[in-house]
Amino acid sequence: MAPIGIIQSCYSTRNGTPRQPLLVPLARACLIFDPSRVPPASLEGLKEYSHFWIIYVFHLNTNLENLWKQPSKSRFKAKVRVPKLKGGRMGVFATRSPHRPCPIGLTVAKVEAVQDNMVLLSGVDLVDGTPVLDIKPYLPYCDSIEGARVPKWVTEDNLLAVSSVSFSEDFPYTLAECWVKTEKKSLYASPDEFQSLIKQVLSWDIRSLAQRNRPHDYRVEKENGIALGNTSDSDSYQDEKASTHITDQASPIGEITYHLSLEGLDVSYRIDCNGNVLVEKVTISSHVPDNHRKRCNYAVWSDKLRCHKGL
Numbered sequence: 001m002a003p004i005g006i007i008q009s010c011y012s013t014r015n016g017t018p019r020q021p022l023l024v025p026l027a028r029a030c031l032i033f034d035p036s037r038v039p040p041a042s043l044e045g046l047k048e049y050s051h052f053w054i055i056y057v058f059h060l061n062t063n064l065e066n067l068w069k070q071p072s073k074s075r076f077k078a079k080v081r082v083p084k085l086k087g088g089r090m091g092v093f094a095t096r097s098p099h100r101p102c103p104i105g106l107t108v109a110k111v112e113a114v115q116d117n118m119v120l121l122s123g124v125d126l127v128d129g130t131p132v133l134d135i136k137p138y139l140p141y142c143d144s145i146e147g148a149r150v151p152k153w154v155t156e157d158n159l160l161a162v163s164s165v166s167f168s169e170d171f172p173y174t175l176a177e178c179w180v181k182t183e184k185k186s187l188y189a190s191p192d193e194f195q196s197l198i199k200q201v202l203s204w205d206i207r208s209l210a211q212r213n214r215p216h217d218y219r220v221e222k223e224n225g226i227a228l229g230n231t232s233d234s235d236s237y238q239d240e241k242a243s244t245h246i247t248d249q250a251s252p253i254g255e256i257t258y259h260l261s262l263e264g265l266d267v268s269y270r271i272d273c274n275g276n277v278l279v280e281k282v283t284i285s286s287h288v289p290d291n292h293r294k295r296c297n298y299a300v301w302s303d304k305l306r307c308h309k310g311l
Contacts, residue, residue: 004133018204024200050110052136083159104133171279
């Protein structure tokens with residue numbers, strides 16, 4: 001199968017991308033359809049729906065090459081670590097882990113606006129550059145199942161919620177400096193709205209299992225200034241390498257600086273043992289993907305959004 005479109009998302013990397021859709025209402029993305037495969041008439045009527053399903057590929061999985069080239073020889077983990085079980089393992093098909101025999105994802109997103117070959121979405125849990133295979137309208141009368149049963153551990157959302165999110169005194173100044181350079185390619189209307197996005201994202205503990213399970217007196221191994229921690233799970237390890245920096249080899253967890261990348265901006269924050277998050281500053285990331293250089297921005301959508309919301 002060939003993708004019909006690509007996602008341009010506020011999430012620059014896997015780290016920080018929500019584990020489920022609609023958890024971060026302000027998380028925006030632009031689905032850009034391939035005009036050679038998707039004629040404009042295909043999107044007629046789409047804006048009459050509030051939400052639609054998206055079928056996509058987990059394109060950043062670390063074992064994709066083996067899965068595609070030699071599926072009969074590739075091995076996948078029958079059990080995966082589950083964040084809500086604090087590292088306990090569960091059968092992969094009883095979870096929504098991205099690490100599956102066929103790395104296909106299913107999510108739902110809110111339709112904010114439709115324009116030409118693009119759709120503006122919100123509440124997304126998709127990383128930038130995600131290939132999309134298909135979309136289908138969300139139909140409440142058959143897609144919402146009253147009385148559906150799920151395991152108890154699935155419903156315990158507060159296990160991953162943090163206690164509070166606050167910002168340092170210097171944060172607004174660092175954001176204002178970055179905003180001058182990034183405003184024209186942002187999906188957000190103002191620095192205040194972007195700050196609200198940061199707060200929503202960090203309202204959930206986005207750290208890997210290895211990071212959350214690290215004792216306060218844990219001495220980390222460092223590689224180029226990055227805290228490696230527990231590397232028993234290769235995919236958690238990759239995320240941790242990309243998201244965690246440390247200033248002192250023997251520092252407690254509250255002294256570790258974590259990094260979140262949104263729209264090509266690097267957000268530095270700390271979290272103490274009580275789950276209180278302090279967002280310190282934001283800088284322009286030195287590792288901006290190519291697809292972040294030319295992007296849909298808020299100005300493109302502002303008129304459509306006003307019409308959509310009846311303004």
